[in-house]
Amino acid sequence: xxxxxxxxxxxxxxxxxxxxxxxxxxxxxxxxxxxxxxxxxxxxxxxxxxxxxxxxxxxxxxxxxxxxxxxxxxxxxxxxxxxxxxxxxxxxxxxxxxxxxxxxxxxxxxxxxxxxxxxxxxxxxxxxxxxxxxxxxxxxxxxxxxxxxxxxxxxxxxxxxxxxxxxxxxxxxxxxxxxxxxxxxxxxxxxxxxxxxxxxxxxxxxxxxxxxxxxxxxxxxxxxxxxxxxxxxxxxxxxxxxxxxxxxxxxxxxxxxxxxxxxxxxxxxxxxxxxxxxxxxxxxxxxxxxxxxxxxxxxxxxxxxxxxxxxxxxxxxxxxxxxxxxxxxxxxxxxxxxxxxxxxxxxxxxxxxxxxxxxxxxxxxxxxxxxxxxxxxxxxxxxxxxxxxxxxxxxxxxxxxxxxxxxxxxxxxxx
Amino acid sequence: xxxxxxxxxxxxxxxxxxxxxxxxxxxxxxxxxxxxxxxxxxxxxxxxxxxxxxxxxxxxxxxxxxxxxxxxxxxxxxxxxxxxxxxxxxxxxxxxxxxxxxxxxxxxxxxxxxxxxxxxxxxxxxxxxxxxxxxxxxxxxxxxxxxxxxxxxxxxxxxxxxxxxxxxxxxxxxxxxxxxxxxxxxxxxxxxxxxxxxxxxxxxxxxxxxxxxxxxxxxxxxxxxxxxxxxxxxxxxxxxxxxxxxxxxxxxxxxxxxxxxxxxxxxxxxxxxxxxxxxxxxxxxxxxxxxxxxxxxxxxxxxxxxxxxxxxxxxxxxxxxxxxxxxxxxxxxxxxxxxxxxxxxxxxxxxxxxxxxxxxxxxxxxxxxxxxxxxxxxxxxxxxxxxxxxxxxxxxxxxxxxxxxxxxxxxxxxx
Numbered sequence: 001x002x003x004x005x006x007x008x009x010x011x012x013x014x015x016x017x018x019x020x021x022x023x024x025x026x027x028x029x030x031x032x033x034x035x036x037x038x039x040x041x042x043x044x045x046x047x048x049x050x051x052x053x054x055x056x057x058x059x060x061x062x063x064x065x066x067x068x069x070x071x072x073x074x075x076x077x078x079x080x081x082x083x084x085x086x087x088x089x090x091x092x093x094x095x096x097x098x099x100x101x102x103x104x105x106x107x108x109x110x111x112x113x114x115x116x117x118x119x120x121x122x123x124x125x126x127x128x129x130x131x132x133x134x135x136x137x138x139x140x141x142x143x144x145x146x147x148x149x150x151x152x153x154x155x156x157x158x159x160x161x162x163x164x165x166x167x168x169x170x171x172x173x174x175x176x177x178x179x180x181x182x183x184x185x186x187x188x189x190x191x192x193x194x195x196x197x198x199x200x201x202x203x204x205x206x207x208x209x210x211x212x213x214x215x216x217x218x219x220x221x222x223x224x225x226x227x228x229x230x231x232x233x234x235x236x237x238x239x240x241x242x243x244x245x246x247x248x249x250x251x252x253x254x255x256x257x258x259x260x261x262x263x264x265x266x267x268x269x270x271x272x273x274x275x276x277x278x279x280x281x282x283x284x285x286x287x288x289x290x291x292x293x294x295x296x297x298x299x300x301x302x303x304x305x306x307x308x309x310x311x312x313x314x315x316x317x318x319x320x321x322x323x324x325x326x327x328x329x330x331x332x333x334x335x336x337x338x339x340x341x342x343x344x345x346x347x348x349x350x351x352x353x354x355x356x357x358x359x360x361x362x363x364x365x366x367x368x369x370x371x372x373x374x375x376x377x378x379x380x381x382x383x384x385x386x387x388x389x390x391x392x393x394x395x396x397x398x399x400x401x402x403x404x405x406x407x408x409x410x411x412x413x414x415x
Numbered sequence: 416x417x418x419x420x421x422x423x424x425x426x427x428x429x430x431x432x433x434x435x436x437x438x439x440x441x442x443x444x445x446x447x448x449x450x451x452x453x454x455x456x457x458x459x460x461x462x463x464x465x466x467x468x469x470x471x472x473x474x475x476x477x478x479x480x481x482x483x484x485x486x487x488x489x490x491x492x493x494x495x496x497x498x499x500x501x502x503x504x505x506x507x508x509x510x511x512x513x514x515x516x517x518x519x520x521x522x523x524x525x526x527x528x529x530x531x532x533x534x535x536x537x538x539x540x541x542x543x544x545x546x547x548x549x550x551x552x553x554x555x556x557x558x559x560x561x562x563x564x565x566x567x568x569x570x571x572x573x574x575x576x577x578x579x580x581x582x583x584x585x586x587x588x589x590x591x592x593x594x595x596x597x598x599x600x601x602x603x604x605x606x607x608x609x610x611x612x613x614x615x616x617x618x619x620x621x622x623x624x625x626x627x628x629x630x631x632x633x634x635x636x637x638x639x640x641x642x643x644x645x646x647x648x649x650x651x652x653x654x655x656x657x658x659x660x661x662x663x664x665x666x667x668x669x670x671x672x673x674x675x676x677x678x679x680x681x682x683x684x685x686x687x688x689x690x691x692x693x694x695x696x697x698x699x700x701x702x703x704x705x706x707x708x709x710x711x712x713x714x715x716x717x718x719x720x721x722x723x724x725x726x727x728x729x730x731x732x733x734x735x736x737x738x739x740x741x742x743x744x745x746x747x748x749x750x751x752x753x754x755x756x757x758x759x760x761x762x763x764x765x766x767x768x769x770x771x772x773x774x775x776x777x778x779x780x781x782x783x784x785x786x787x788x789x790x791x792x793x794x795x796x797x798x799x800x801x802x803x804x805x806x807x808x809x810x811x812x813x814x815x816x817x818x819x820x821x822x823x824x825x826x827x828x829x830x
Binding site for chain 2: 012013014015016017018019020021022024025028029030031032033037038039040041042043044045046050053054057061072073074075076107108109110113115116133154156211213274276279280281282283284285287288289291292293294297298299300301302303304305307308311312341342343355356357389390393
């Protein structure tokens with residue numbers, strides 16, 4: 001019989017409209033990827049009686065509870081106290097938790113506030129779950145054959161501890177189940193209905209299920225399989241998916257487009273310079289999110305002002321005056337100038353109108369030029385992107401990175 | 416006494432990681448804007464027993480339940496049947512609901528599928544709530560002084576019925592309410608416990624409540640007040656908060672640090688050049704997220720390679736060889752070089768080690784230098800930031816923007 005797992009999220013901000021609860025969906029997704037489904041989830045505010053009641057009632061019905069939030073140092077963080085009362089324990093200073101909090105501050109050369117000691121006041125017989133990212137320790141209580149995990153509400157800390165502590169624990173408890181395996185295919189340049197239509201023509205092995213979703217501006221295709229041979233089934237399915245999606249498949253699994261571009265640039269031993277106008281540094285930011293980007297990325301000129309385009313990229317005054325800063329001639333001159341200045345193998349340039357102001361009849365908001373120079377090749381193209389300033393900037397950056405991926409031309413290897 | 420309102424969302428897809436529940440947050444936001452807070456929310460799957468149990472237990476504890484999902488025409492839509500069983504009613508064909516469904520299809524010139532008739536099978540004595548957007552009718556059950564609303568799960572339909580039927584009902588029941596007002600104060604540079612301690616010394620007007628939260632790397636202080644004079648109470652409280660938090664208060668309400676820096680730069684008529692190494696374009700990206708950033712931002716040199724620092728910023732070879740690219744001398748030379756090249760009023764430079772690799776004993780991962788040159792002033796400082804690559808980069812960018820805010824020195828006006 002499947003483990004009955006419940007999630008309990010705690011915090012007034014989740015109930016008064018101030019903040020959406022993203023932890024439940026993140027936990028559901030992480031557990032789902034390992035073959036577990038939640039049986040229920042609930043949310044209560046920073047009200048001690050409500051937390052106690054929720055813990056007791058849920059523990060009565062479920063095998064495992066994953067509770068998040070309310071472990072911080074301030075007065076409205078009530079989870080540890082409520083947990084102690086719910087399961088009839090005393091609240092005591094936990095030395096292991098305290099030394100963990102002290103270590104966190106010491107390693108960062110910061111002074112620990114006495115108030116942070118409160119975070120080590122935990123129910124007796126709590127097992128400490130290390131927090132690799134922040135100060136709040138998590139803990140695990142055993143009660144009547146139930147396991148109740150308490151994690152901080154900060155998403156980054158919560159997910160690190162879910163994957164570092166909770167999942168290994170569940171796998172151990174659950175013995176030799178074969179969790180559902182999932183493989184995500186990230187697709188750029190075709191819309192969701194077309195992806196779905198394409199997939200209807202692909203014969204997948206028996207036992208492989210498909211699901212679709214949008215992570216703007218990518219479409220995600222998810223294949224799932226269970227059982228001992230799940231990986232084998234997904235490997236078989238992947239052959240058909242790659243063939244059907246071809247060049248629109250930009251990343252698989254944990255891979256990202258930026259990560260793949262970085263990997264391909266490094267493998268090819270090529271260097272890159274960027275010249276960014278409307279993206280304002282976003283392309284450089286996305287590529288330098290990847291550790292080791294300095295291996296291939298030489299520089300980016302974020303040239304908002306025309307003078308900057310002239311100084312650093314040598315864009316001619318004639319181009320700026322006659323064609324304008326948003327033109328194919330300017331994009332190409334920016335890319336050429338960046339390559340000349342940086343002496344790199346490749347240079348990529350973007351210029352456009354992200355809005356909301358600045359559009360004209362000839363060049364409405366969303367007009368973007370992308371240029372790539374590499375070896376003897378030069379390419380420049382005009383796009384018309386829709387949506388908000390944020391979406392236009394993101395779509396420009398992703399399209400530009402996708403040009404690099406296609407230029408480098410390598411097929412993506414499984415994640 | 417405040418109405419105890421609970422939300423119950425129903426659907427397997429919300430628990431297996433396939434889809435995030437956005438309805439709870441939308442309901443919380445809509446109710447919050449009208450002065451109601453949720454007391455709890457919960458989610459169960461398409462399991463009849465679980466739905467029945469959730470309805471019965473929640474009805475025991477709360478005054479109002481808003482349930483969403485499971486009203487569709489397919490076999491896994493079980494909510495109406497579960498509601499009937501939970502509250503001891505028979506399931507019967509509701510003529511009013513049926514004619515509403517028939518009208519929906521007729522008005523759109525579409526054929527009604529026989530399966531849609533199932534959507535009119537409702538618990539006896541249900542009050543029909545019209546659905547202006549889709550086929551599934553909603554309904555309201557009265558049980559033991561409780562009111563239980565059932566709405567479809569499709570967000571667009573749900574929200575239309577929440578605002579068209581549920582809110583008018585609550586207002587009628589509750590008389591005239593004065594919605595809770597909230598004001599958020601965004602604080603940078605002091606930790607949450609210190610903020611809380613500081614706030615304990617501030618005398619707030621009667622009826623103003625405080626709450627604290629972290630939106631890394633900011634601390635958020637939230638003040639809330641209800642009643643006819645809520646805005647006046649918050650205005651009064653704001654005076655004390657500004658005085659107590661002083662220069663650590665970087666934004667209020669919908670404002671952001673980047674937005675305030677942009678506004679202050681524009682108001683001061685100053686221009687800015689950036690030179691970014693470890694942040695890789697992130698500072699430029701955050702400032703150009705703000706429409707109109709071209710008014711003050713001239714350019715940013717994202718100089719990853721040493722050669723780029725030499726070419727574009729004129730950083731001397733001696734500095735790079737003897738002090739290294741991560742040094743106070745290099746940060747200062749980068750800022751001076753950016754200002755010289757761009758002829759701007761201000762220039763800001765950052766260089767550091769974001770990790771995970773590249774740290775040394777003298778300069779561990781997280782070592783960052785920030786330099787600002789403006790007028791005759793020059794300032795450079797060394798930081799030691801903790802956490803992941805992402806956090807180090809974000810903290811560097813936010814600290815650098817905060818230098819600009821402090822330099823521009825203006826007090827922030829209410830949001």
